Amino acid sequence: MAAVERPFVEIDQVSMRYGGAEGTLALRDATLSVARGEFVAVVGPSGCGKSTLMKLVSGLWPSSAGSVVVGGQEVDRPLPMVGMAFQNPTLLPWRTILANVMLPLEVVEPHRRRLRAERAAYEEKARRLLAMVGLAGFEGKYPHQLSGGMQQRASLCRALVHDPALLMLDEPFGALDIFTREDLWAQLQDVCLTLKPTVILVTHDLKEAIFLADRVLVMSSRPGRILAERRVPFPRPRSLEDTYTARFQDLVHELRDHINAARQGQETEHAA
């Protein structure tokens, strides 16, 4: 039986309202699906409910309506198969970089059970991840001894260390300068090409979304809805040079128009 493979992530008619029945509607009937191994970026103006969407998919918040299914499992609480990196590095300041990266292994089964017996192997794995993002030699440092970009790289390693089937990135490069950000795009692409996780990236940077993703979704302003969807045709691995080509720029402009339309929609709504 060659059944069509079910999408890995299915978000179906999900809505989120804050503060009870009369509260603000942050997300309305969001519907999207992500195939296994796919890299999807969600872009939109600030306050469009992108982060809300992330919180719902990761199970940190319960949704008001609709359903989220990841790997065939209804998300009603955080799932251990999800790795998440936040806008801030959120490293624990009392732990060294290596200990920070290994934190998920102390929490998530089956690693938690095995950690004591196979500590050396796990440590080796964490070191390998750190080396992949150029942090070899910084394992013993504390977070405050590292720059913001380095902390964010360590946070990325932490999100990946327990082999999550789904990687959720909530504006992970938002607080970094453009040079560091571009560096990290390339590194993230390398990591993704090696480990091949399913990724959902939330960002307001169109260039970032197009550079990294297989598919870009544009969200409208509050209440957030998925307005447009665009497949990124460029082959991988992509280089930073590609971002200056006309084809790349055309795509940026096209998505930009969608966003502008979304923002204007918001203004007329306010005026009405």
Place this chain on the structure above:
Amino acid sequence: MPHDAPRRGEANARRVEALAAAARRRRRLQGLLPWLIILGTFLLWELAVRAFAIDAFILPAPSAIAASMAQWWQPLLENAWQTLMTTLVGFGLAIVFGLALGVAIGSSTLLYHGLYPLLIGFNSVPKVAVVPILVIWFGIGTVPAIITAFLISFFPIVVNVATGIATVEPELRDVLRALGARPVDIIRKVGLPRAMPYFFASLKIAITVAFVGSILAETVAANKGIGQLMMLASSRFDVPLVFAGLMVTAFMGVAMYAVAAAIEQRTTGWAMRGQGEQQVSAAGG
């Protein structure tokens, strides 16, 4: 001019060296200063007593106190030992129960709101008023002193640990929650380490007030301890010995504080970043 560059390099090196030397001097002064100030205070005290011919019965000079210490060193030592042990037992109990209750209150909003008024009410009760009750329950001796030391040093520990845990950044909690961590995991991996700087800060306060508690109880009802010795001395109008008791107590307080501070420095260095590193970088140029 081409030969300017090396000269400028030399001048730079000299300036860096001068900066490092200044930093070293400052650090040496910092280490010496407390001793100098204590010495100065005693000197001023001695001079004032002599200059105004103050009676030893009103205010004994440091020299008189020292003489009294030399004369009564054995009972002073024995009673100081008793007080130290009493205080440490009470303090130890306060750490155990304070930590447990602090974690409970800090991690549960319900407990926090439920228990706080009672705790504050309890802490507002003067402990002098409690000692007679303790004596009725446990009789005169070591037990009331231990309990008083415990009662008085318990509160700062609870409040600090609870604050440390209750103020964990939601982002840090989310990191663990997103991994499906249980509440116990979150307290162990984030809450407790996060509360440690608060905990050690409270220990420095708690150890000093623990001495207040045990000596208070000893002055009211005990047959041993520095507090009892001071009461005995004052009933004999031996004021220099009373002051000798005070000195010994102050010394024990400072010593225990130093121990608490040293442990704090070793275990929660991450929370006190900055100062040490600046000095290193200045010395390294």
